[in-house]
Amino acid sequence: MAAKILHTFNKSPISPVLDSCLRFTGEDDALVLLEDGVYTATAAWGVKLDELIDAGVPVYVIKIDVDARGLANRLIEDVQVIEYDGFVDLCANYEVVKSWF
Amino acid sequence: MKFAILVYGPPYTYQAAHSALHFARAVTESGHQIYRIFFYHDGVYNANALIAPPQDETDIHAQWTTLAQEHDVELIVCIASSLRRGILDETEADRYEKSAGNIGKPFEISGLGQLIDASINADRVVTFGV
Amino acid sequence: MKRILFVQSRAPYGTLSGQEGLDALLMGSAFVECALLFLGDGIYQLLSNQDAAALGLKDYSVSFGALKDYGVQNLYCSESDLQHRVLETDDLVIPVTALDDAAIRELMASHDVILSF
Numbered sequence: 001m002a003a004k005i006l007h008t009f010n011k012s013p014i015s016p017v018l019d020s021c022l023r024f025t026g027e028d029d030a031l032v033l034l035e036d037g038v039y040t041a042t043a044a045w046g047v048k049l050d051e052l053i054d055a056g057v058p059v060y061v062i063k064i065d066v067d068a069r070g071l072a073n074r075l076i077e078d079v080q081v082i083e084y085d086g087f088v089d090l091c092a093n094y095e096v097v098k099s100w101f
Numbered sequence: 102m103k104f105a106i107l108v109y110g111p112p113y114t115y116q117a118a119h120s121a122l123h124f125a126r127a128v129t130e131s132g133h134q135i136y137r138i139f140f141y142h143d144g145v146y147n148a149n150a151l152i153a154p155p156q157d158e159t160d161i162h163a164q165w166t167t168l169a170q171e172h173d174v175e176l177i178v179c180i181a182s183s184l185r186r187g188i189l190d191e192t193e194a195d196r197y198e199k200s201a202g203n204i205g206k207p208f209e210i211s212g213l214g215q216l217i218d219a220s221i222n223a224d225r226v227v228t229f230g231v
Numbered sequence: 232m233k234r235i236l237f238v239q240s241r242a243p244y245g246t247l248s249g250q251e252g253l254d255a256l257l258m259g260s261a262f263v264e265c266a267l268l269f270l271g272d273g274i275y276q277l278l279s280n281q282d283a284a285a286l287g288l289k290d291y292s293v294s295f296g297a298l299k300d301y302g303v304q305n306l307y308c309s310e311s312d313l314q315h316r317v318l319e320t321d322d323l324v325i326p327v328t329a330l331d332d333a334a335i336r337e338l339m340a341s342h343d344v345i346l347s348f
Contacts, residue, residue, distance in 0.1 A: 002340040010117065010230070017240065020271055024336050035116045064123070084127035091225050092102050092133065098238075098345045101109075101117070101230030107346070142251055181254055213258040220344045221233050221263060228347055 004028045006094035010035035010101050013045040021100040022048060027055045030094060032087060033079075034062040038071060046076035053078045062087060103136040104128050105223035107216070108144035110231040112161040113154065118147050121229035122164055129172045136223035137175040138165075139216045140208075143231065145183040148176070148208040169207035176208045177215045234264045236342035239273035243292065244283060249276045250291045252348025257294075257301055259346075266305035267298070268338060269327065273348075274308050274316065277323040295325050309335055 007029055009021045018040060025031055031052065033040050038061045040048060049059055059079045066072055066081060075081070082090075091097055106125055110117025121138070128135050140147055152162040169176050178188060183204075184197070190210050194202035204210070220226050237256045241248040259265045269277065276292060283290035298306065310329040313319065320329055330338065339345060 002337065003343075005339060005345075008227075010120070016271060020240070023332050024339060026336050026340070034120060062120075084123045085131055087124065088104075088127045088131045088133060091104070091227055096339070096343065096345055097225055097227050098339060099228035099230055099347055101228075101347070141255070142248065182251060213255055214262075216255060216346075217235075217259045217262050220235055220259070220346065226344050226346070230347060 002028075003095035004030075006030050006032065006090050006097045008032045008034060008097065008099045009037040009040065010099075012036045013040040013048060017100050018048065022052065024098075025052055025057060027057060030058040030060065030090060032060045032062070032082075032090060034065050034087075038062065038065045038069060041076055041079045042071055042074050043076065049076070049079070060086070060090065102133045102224045103222070104133055105136045105219035105226045106138045107219075107226060107228040108138065108140045108147060109142040110229060111143035111146040112152065113158075114143075115231040117229040117231045118144060118161060119159075122161065122168070124227065124229070125168055125174070129168070129174075135172065135174045137177055137215065137219045139219055140176070140178045141182050141216065143182075143186070145178050145186055145188045148178045148183070148188055148204040150205055150208075151203050166207055174207075177211045178204065178208050179216065180210050180212055183210055232263055233343040234266070234341075235259050235344045235346060236339060237265060237267045238270055238345060238347045239267065239276060240270045240347065242272040242275040243281070244286060244288055248348045249273065250289060252346075253291060253294055255346060255348070256303065257297070260298075260301040260303045265303055266307065266338070266342065267303060268335065269308040269312075270335075271309075271312055274312055274318065274323070277308075277325060277327065278318070279322060279324050281324075292324055298325065307335070307338060
């Protein structure tokens with residue numbers, strides 16, 4: 001039986017690992033961006049997320065990482081800002097966690 | 102639900118260990134449990150009791166220790182990763198005839214079997230990598 | 232019983248990630264069914280003719296040959312990552328099955344735990 005996967009990505013969007021992460025994120029999955037990964041959800045890089053977002057894949061960013069980097073008013077639409085308790089809930093709600101780094 | 106948390110990042114060089122600590126706290130506050138925190142790769146440096154950051158920075162070793170004591174969380178340091186990086190408890194220091202150990206409770210040195218056990222028995226495994 | 236998928240994504244020697252990932256896999260295979268997937272630069276760990284003697288680092292590519300003895304039979308890599316690096320499975324020290332992206336997504340979704348290195 002196919003599990004729903006929660007993907008996490010914590011590197012700069014220039015990392016080739018982001019491309020792997022996006023290639024293997026299925027339409028029943030979700031993506032959490034943390035640490036430098038939150039830059040992915042800004043104007044310069046957001047286009048990389050278009051395909052996922054159009055497919056209805058939820059994309060989340062960690063609030064303290066966004067705030068620390070001065071990105072609170074620079075996020076693209078259609079990403080959801082979450083705290084760590086929300087991150088824990090997502091891990092519980094998806095069956096497997098795949099960390100990309 | 103039981104969480105296993107896998108930490109690869111050394112403190113102060115990368116954010117990963119600091120993120121893992123935030124996550125671990127959130128797990129304990131959410132009503133879920135932490136089955137085990139396993140430190141692998143450079144993550145073993147979190148166990149170094151000699152860490153002495155400037156006063157205006159957080160002391161991550163102290164924070165792991167507090168978390169473990171308040172919530173009875175296992176902090177396991179992989180022996181294969183730690184020995185080659187010079188992270189030793191007193192027993193290992195004696196065994197390898199080193200002048201001193203540099204880790205102690207609540208961190209414990211153990212084998213990779215603890216990672217596999219955590220993968221089998223925890224409901225979720227979450228990795229904080231670098 | 233749970234099944235664990237190990238994912239190797241880093242080239243050898245530049246980091247110790249692959250070697251420690253292999254150690255974890257060998258331990259895991261003693262207890263549960265494990266599979267190994269090479270993604271991205273991880274496939275460089277399997278390139279034949281490695282000689283790390285001069286580096287002062289352990290050449291662990293030979294250890295992959297032991298996987299069969301440990302009962303690890305499910306070895307996979309990404310077809311597109313291979314092509315991207317102008318490699319073929321014949322260039323590798325052990326036989327691995329090249330999968331397309333959809334099959335890799337399936338592989339991930341069919342395991343209970345994914346450990347990445």
